[in-house]
Amino acid sequence: MALIERDDIISRLEGMEGWELRDESLEKTFTFDGYLAGIEFVNRLAAAAEEQAHHPDLEVGYGRVVVRVSTHSEGGITERDFRLAAAADAV
Numbered sequence: 679m680a681l682i683e684r685d686d687i688i689s690r691l692e693g694m695e696g697w698e699l700r701d702e703s704l705e706k707t708f709t710f711d712g713y714l715a716g717i718e719f720v721n722r723l724a725a726a727a728e729e730q731a732h733h734p735d736l737e738v739g740y741g742r743v744v745v746r747v748s749t750h751s752e753g754g755i756t757e758r759d760f761r762l763a764a765a766a767d768a769v
Contacts, residue, residue: 679749679756687755697763703748704755704763709741716743719769726765732758734766 682690684699691697696706710716716738723745727733737744745766749756 679752679758681749681752681754681756682760690760694763694767699755700746702754703735703746704759705744705746706763706766708743708745708766710743711741713740716741719743722769723766726769727762730758730762730765732762734762 687699687704691699691704696708698705708716708719710719720736720738720743723734723736732747732749735746737746745763747759747762747766748754749758
């Protein structure tokens, strides 16, 4: 899958609330009322990631989950990452 150019990534991110370009990854911090709510989000996102066969990097803390997506095999951001970011927002 082809890498997406930086300018195109930045342009597409303007329509995606909370998502940022950080270190060649798309990143967003999701916040929750407690730890277990974040874990429930992770479990639902994991199921969506399995369906897409594309897996995010996750950082779990109390009341927050940081989601980072990139296509490691391509060395940057591809269309697959935008699809997984949309799935995370839908969860």
